[in-house]
Amino acid sequence: MTSVGHAETRGIGPSRLFACLRADLGVFCSQELMEHTLAILEHNYPSIEDLRRRAKRRIPHFAWEYLDSGTGEETALDRNRQTLDAITLKPRALRGKIAPVLETQFLGRDYSVPIGIAPIGATGMMWPGAEMDLARMAADKRVPYGLSTVATRTPDEIGPIAGEYGWFQLYPLGGDGVQEDILKRAQNAGYKTLVLTVDVPINSRRERQRRAGFNMPVKMTPSMILQMMLRPAWLMGIAKHGQPRFKLMEDYVDSRSVADVAKRLGPEMRPNPDWSVLDSLRANWDGQIILKGICNVEDAVQAQDVGIDAVWVSNHGGRQLDAAPGAITVLPHIREAVGPSYPLIYDSGVRSGLDVARALALGADFVMAGRAFIYGAGAFGPRGIELALKILSDDLANVMAQVGTNDLAGLRDAIK
Ligand SMILES: Cc1cc2nc3c(=O)[nH]c(=O)nc-3n(C[C@H](O)[C@H](O)[C@H](O)COP(=O)(O)O)c2cc1C
Numbered sequence: 001m002t003s004v005g006h007a008e009t010r011g012i013g014p015s016r017l018f019a020c021l022r023a024d025l026g027v028f029c030s031q032e033l034m035e036h037t038l039a040i041l042e043h044n045y046p047s048i049e050d051l052r053r054r055a056k057r058r059i060p061h062f063a064w065e066y067l068d069s070g071t072g073e074e075t076a077l078d079r080n081r082q083t084l085d086a087i088t089l090k091p092r093a094l095r096g097k098i099a100p101v102l103e104t105q106f107l108g109r110d111y112s113v114p115i116g117i118a119p120i121g122a123t124g125m126m127w128p129g130a131e132m133d134l135a136r137m138a139a140d141k142r143v144p145y146g147l148s149t150v151a152t153r154t155p156d157e158i159g160p161i162a163g164e165y166g167w168f169q170l171y172p173l174g175g176d177g178v179q180e181d182i183l184k185r186a187q188n189a190g191y192k193t194l195v196l197t198v199d200v201p202i203n204s205r206r207e208r209q210r211r212a213g214f215n216m217p218v219k220m221t222p223s224m225i226l227q228m229m230l231r232p233a234w235l236m237g238i239a240k241h242g243q244p245r246f247k248l249m250e251d252y253v254d255s256r257s258v259a260d261v262a263k264r265l266g267p268e269m270r271p272n273p274d275w276s277v278l279d280s281l282r283a284n285w286d287g288q289i290i291l292k293g294i295c296n297v298e299d300a301v302q303a304q305d306v307g308i309d310a311v312w313v314s315n316h317g318g319r320q321l322d323a324a325p326g327a328i329t330v331l332p333h334i335r336e337a338v339g340p341s342y343p344l345i346y347d348s349g350v351r352s353g354l355d356v357a358r359a360l361a362l363g364a365d366f367v368m369a370g371r372a373f374i375y376g377a378g379a380f381g382p383r384g385i386e387l388a389l390k391i392l393s394d395d396l397a398n399v400m401a402q403v404g405t406n407d408l409a410g411l412r413d414a415i416k
Pocket residue numbers: 066067068118119120121122148149150151169197292314315316317318319347348349350368369370371372
């Protein structure tokens with residue numbers, strides 16, 4: 001990265017304003033200017049929480065509440081944070097040269113950092129065009145991006161952009177041949193890694209989201225229209241990218257109406273299958289399968305026993321069961337049960353590189369973040385997504401130096 005003097009990036013006066021404007025308008029004459037802009041943004045918005053605050057001011061309230069909320073009283077959401085915050089790492093001194101290496105291999109592929117983008121439904125509603133921006137950034141920075149079944153773009157559109165860094169997330173689907181057809185489309189689009197999400201046996205109640213008027217099926221109200229009018233940057237994005245739609249699912253319900261799709265995506269198309277679903281999945285998927293949304297030892301061991309390639313430990317970011325344990329508290333027990341070399345992914349509550357380090361220390365091989373990247377998108381569009389990854393990566397490298405390890409495996413010693 002181009003070195004930028006401290007005074008230039010201090011965040012006062014016009015340089016910050018122009019950096020924000022450049023990020024908003026996507027005006028970059030050169031790579032150097034782009035890096036300069038990112039450096040200024042990073043100086044002024046050094047944490048995910050900074051991005052979150054700015055995103056909140058730019059995303060319409062109903063969409064914000066969909067993104068930021070948990071379920072129930074949001075105790076699971078809070079618990080994810082409390083349990084992560086409670087994990088301390090052992091600082092080490094006089095460990096010699098500091099040069100942390102973040103590059104890693106996972107499921108046979110190389111990634112620049114052990115960090116990826118978790119699947120987020122309706123991403124393009126929270127920030128227009130975000131699925132394309134996430135896919136571009138994933139391919140450019142060599143990190144995985146999980147495209148949701150209920151994204152506003154299809155795997156056919158996103159697969160070629162994300163390339164080998166694309167993972168496709170599937171909710172188990174009913175309906176005549178729907179699931180099979182979607183899997184075929186995903187494979188034709190180049191996806192080789194399938195993520196089956198199994199922690200949504202039923203839509204959770206999401207009270208905060210409902211209070212904001214964002215109900216299923218979606219019904220546009222005068223209040224929502226007003227909320228959109230109050231967010232000009234978001235509106236400009238909609239003008240450019242079009243109204244957000246569940247583009248993949250609408251192909252199977254013969255309707256472009258978000259309300260129709262949401263209605264059919266209820267019990268009719270979302271059965272809650274048992275473990276036998278994996279047999280039919282294997283018959284229709286020629287690639288790796290990851291099981292996402294495991295938050296107990298028994299299910300993790302069963303997944304390993306039936307030959308799933310990796311387990312993704314998660315409580316869906318506190319959005320499903322409000323009494324769920326902090327996902328990070330379950331992770332070390334799962335690691336112990338599945339042995340040292342079985343591939344494990346962690347998500348839920350990750351807001352810093354320190355959180356990534358905590359999860360790696362407790363047994364994860366790879367760590368995903370959901371909201372953190374969408375806060376970035378809402379704050380600064382594509383530059384914000386990049387900034388979110390930079391914040392997480394730089395912080396991880398910093399923590400590794402503090403605990404005296406240059407390699408990711410060494411983080412496991414920091415917990416003892
Ligand atoms: C707004 C929102 C939408 C989500 N949609 C999906 C989805 O479509 N499929 C899925 O598997 N997980 C979905 N998740 C869960 C994320 O993949 C991930 O597990 C969670 O966000 C991790 O917690 P974090 O946001 O604290 O990082 C969603 C999460 C959020 C916040």
